[in-house]
Amino acid sequence: MAPSRSLRSLVCLLASCCARLATAIVEIQVKQHDEGCIHLPIIHSTNVRHFTEKRGVQLKLANRSDVAYYAQLSIGTPPQPVFVQLDTGSFELWVNPDCTTVTGSDRAFCERAGRFDSQLSSTLDSLGTTKELRYGIGSANISYVTDTISLAGSRTALQSVQFGIASASADTFSGILGIGYGSGYTTRYPNFIDQLYAQNGTRVKAYTLALGSKDAQEGIIVFGGVDTSKFAGGLVRLPVIPAAKSPDSVPRFWVDMLSIGISPPGGGASRVYEGSNIPVFLDSGSTMTLLPAGLANAIAADFGVAAPDAKGFYRIDCGFTRSGGTVDFKFQGVTVKVPYKEMIREVPGNPMACFLGIQPSEKFVLLGDTFLRSAYTVFDLENHNVWISQAANCGSTPAALNSAQDLPSVVGLCGNQVVGAVAGAGGSGSAAGSGSSTGGSADGSGGAGRAPGTGVTGGVGRSSPGIIRTLGVAVVGVAVGSCGSLIW
Numbered sequence: 004m005a006p007s008r009s010l011r012s013l014v015c016l017l018a019s020c021c022a023r024l025a026t027a028i029v030e031i032q033v034k035q036h037d038e039g040c041i042h043l044p045i046i047h048s049t050n051v052r053h054f055t056e057k058r059g060v061q062l063k064l065a066n067r068s069d070v071a072y073y074a075q076l077s078i079g080t081p082p083q084p085v086f087v088q089l090d091t092g093s094f095e096l097w098v099n100p101d102c103t104t105v106t107g108s109d110r111a112f113c114e115r116a117g118r119f120d121s122q123l124s125s126t127l128d129s130l131g132t133t134k135e136l137r138y139g140i141g142s143a144n145i146s147y148v149t150d151t152i153s154l155a156g157s158r159t160a161l162q163s164v165q166f167g168i169a170s171a172s173a174d175t176f177s178g179i180l181g182i183g184y185g186s187g188y189t190t191r192y193p194n195f196i197d198q199l200y201a202q203n204g205t206r207v208k209a210y211t212l213a214l215g216s217k218d219a220q221e222g223i224i225v226f227g228g229v230d231t232s233k234f235a236g237g238l239v240r241l242p243v244i245p246a247a248k249s250p251d252s253v254p255r256f257w258v259d260m261l262s263i264g265i266s267p268p269g270g271g272a273s274r275v276y277e278g279s280n281i282p283v284f285l286d287s288g289s290t291m292t293l294l295p296a297g298l299a300n301a302i303a304a305d306f307g308v309a310a311p312d313a314k315g316f317y318r319i320d321c322g323f324t325r326s327g328g329t330v331d332f333k334f335q336g337v338t339v340k341v342p343y344k345e346m347i348r349e350v351p352g353n354p355m356a357c358f359l360g361i362q363p364s365e366k367f368v369l370l371g372d373t374f375l376r377s378a379y380t381v382f383d384l385e386n387h388n389v390w391i392s393q394a395a396n397c398g399s400t401p402a403a404l405n406s407a408q409d410l411p412s413v414v415g416l417c418g419n420q421v422v423g424a425v426a427g428a429g430g431s432g433s434a435a436g437s438g439s440s441t442g443g444s445a446d447g448s449g450g451a452g453r454a455p456g457t458g459v460t461g462g463v464g465r466s467s468p469g470i471i472r473t474l475g476v477a478v479v480g481v482a483v484g485s486c487g488s489l490i491w
């Protein structure tokens with residue numbers, strides 16, 4: 004979600020917690036599974052092939068598009084389908100936001116995401132503990148329960164998984180599946196990722212995230228495995244910065260970034276931005292990439308905008324989406340090139356409004372979905388590494404990992420290419436665009452705003468009901484299949 008999402012996990016004010024955790028853990032019934040991995044497709048709303056057979060709710064959700072990425076969980080006995088936002092920047096799972104606290108299309112979206120009725124589940128256990136979760140924007144008061152949870156289409160059913168049911172929430176329009184560090188780091192109970200591993204749903208405590216480019220219209224998350232058809236060559240290991248040494252002291256996927264640069268369209272001289280050698284964390288729960296103001300302004304200047312608008316967005320010329328430039332994120336051993344089109348949020352309207360996928364932030368320095376769509380990432384929570392490569396797309400071959408030790412030998416099957424790159428040059432040169440394009444400025448920025456920051460919070464919807472917030476890439480984790488084995 005937005006800036007906020009990332010924060011979510013940050014502040015847990017009332018942590019009553021855990022009195023009954025020990026009991027819950029003992030009660031876990033382990034089911035064994037052979038596959039060792041579970042994969043969910045991440046699908047764009049415009050991909051008709053995938054959506055025709057799905058229920059309406061999924062299609063609607065897809066409209067959230069590149070604002071947020073969702074997975075479908077089946078909770079309880081019998082299973083109840085509920086969509087939750089996939090968030091590498093937080094740690095806990097909770098469902099049932101109060102949809103009346105959001106307005107407009109946010110409410111409609113919220114209501115269609117599905118609710119879990121605890122009364123209807125024969126396997127539910129109430130733990131009698133509560134917690135207040137606060138995010139940058141939005142909050143939720145939850146009561147902890149345990150119940151059976153499976154991923155739609157998967158044979159893996161996890162028993163006695165602890166999660167929260169919201170008794171109240173503000174400015175959030177879906178539940179959240181935090182897939183960051185859990186037990187021993189941020190929670191005093193095994194979170195969803197911990198349970199997948201503990202109950203043999205996966206053989207490694209690691210997962211792959213390949214959101215997919217706007218044009219590819221399909222991405223994937225593989226719990227416990229990799230998909231070698233989503234990148235080329237080898238993966239590069241980036242050690243996760245330990246919480247104690249990280250900027251916010253929170254166990255997140257903090258890594259050292261060496262620089263951000265820009266390769267303008269038409270082969271112009273590339274350049275590197277000052278002050279971009281900084282730690283960043285990878286946050287699928289944030290629509291936008293958040294950077295220190297000086298750095299964000301310098302990048303925006305190359306898109307023809309001197310300063311952000313009142314809501315913190317850089318409105319740029321939509322012509323940039325058709326030019327061949329890239330914004331280049333350099334790490335030790337690998338540079339992820341993000342095509343302008345992927346870095347830009349296109350908000351449909353008349354006229355279409357475009358916003359740089361970067362916002363200035365005093366509080367957070369994170370690479371959100373506008374970066375992650377162009378990267379292939381494996382999050383290894385056992386060995387504290389992120390393995391990364393430029394994203395590509397040459398099919399889908401999800402495979403289980405037997406051990407995280409195999410990661411150095413994993414090779415992507417695709418030819419080298421920058422997904423989403425615009426072949427022809429054309430495009431406006433770097434400084435080309437007029438800072439402010441025409442048209443309904445206020446509304447436009449409003450619409451975009453929502454997405455960015457918050458996929459979550461209500462905000463925008465209200466101020467600009469006419470704006471369509473669907474931007475292209477949607478997500479939905481639905482069908483799941485079994486995984487193959489890696490062949491070396």
Ligand SMILES: *[C@@H]1O[C@H](CO)[C@@H](O)[C@H](O)[C@H]1NC(C)=O
Nearest residue numbers: 048062063066108111112473
């Ligand atoms: C979702 O998108 C479809 C097609 O673009 C549109 O017809 C529908 O009204 C949208 N639904 C919502 C809830 O925005």
Ligand SMILES: *[C@@H]1O[C@H](CO)[C@@H](O)[C@H](O)[C@H]1NC(C)=O
Nearest residue numbers: 017135142143144171172173
């Ligand atoms: C959650 O509980 C706290 C403390 O009781 C309260 O101050 C806060 O307003 C509640 N949050 C919501 C969204 O209702």
Ligand SMILES: *[C@@H]1O[C@H](CO)[C@@H](O)[C@H](O)[C@H]1NC(C)=O
Nearest residue numbers: 033034035036037201202203
């Ligand atoms: C998980 O699977 C492995 C081998 O497949 C087995 O040895 C182990 O006992 C299982 N763990 C549990 C908790 O059942």
